[in-house]
Amino acid sequence: MIRYKIYQNQQKKEVNAGKWFAYSVVDETSDLAKLAEHMSKHNTPYSGGVIKGVLTDMVGCIKELLLDGKNVKIDDLTIFGVGIRSKAAETLDDFSLEKNITGMRLKARATDNLSTTNLKLDSQLRQQAKYQKPTTAGGEGSGNTPNPKPDEGESPDPTL
Structure with missing residues (x-):
């Protein structure tokens, strides 16, 4: 079950100022050891340690x-894959x-099988907590407005 919260974009100068969005909420991140242990419980003869070694490699x-470059x-x-972030040069000779x-x-x-289309079809969503309007001026007090504001369709947690 994928959980989400609703927030209102508080950026006054943006196209989507004041509009409402959902963002996903994650309560746990599994590292290789947790993934290996989980995998070892799925009818495999391999221990979590063996699986972790293979995953680490x-x-x-x-x-x-x-x-x-592959x-x-x-x-x-x-x-x-690896992408390059680049800024423009006026001419080929100016590029360095x-x-x-x-x-x-x-x-x-x-x-x-994990295409965006299939993900949308296979996932189930549930609101983490009902949105409560802020109780104080400036939008604070509800705990439902993330800071910093996430990009549209993105989680506000930069680690995700």
């Missing part, structure tokens, strides 16, 4: 392939790695 290999597809889950490449990012996009 997988993570290292995915990083190695990504840093070599994409990595995990069937029915995601395709990982130092001035125009501003950063790198990890890209992941759903694939196969």
Whole structure:
């Protein structure tokens, strides 16, 4: 069950100022050890420790392939890739790695059975807590208005 909260965009100068949005709420993040332990309980002869070792090796290999400029597809889950953040140069001669490449990012996009369409069809949503109007001026007091404001369709938690 995917839980969500509702918030009102408080940014006064934005196109969506004052409009209402939902954002997902996550109460736990599983690390490799928790994932391995969970997997070991699904009718497998392998212990959580063995599975964690394989997953740890997988993570290292995915990083190695990504840093070599390759994409990595995990069937029915995601395709990982590396993206470049760049700012424009006026001319080709003006472009330089130092001035125009501003950063790198990890890209992941759903694939196969975990496509966006299937995710929408397979998921169930439930409101985490009913929205309560703020009791004090300035929008504070309800605990339902996240800070900072998430991007449209994004979680306000930057770690997710």
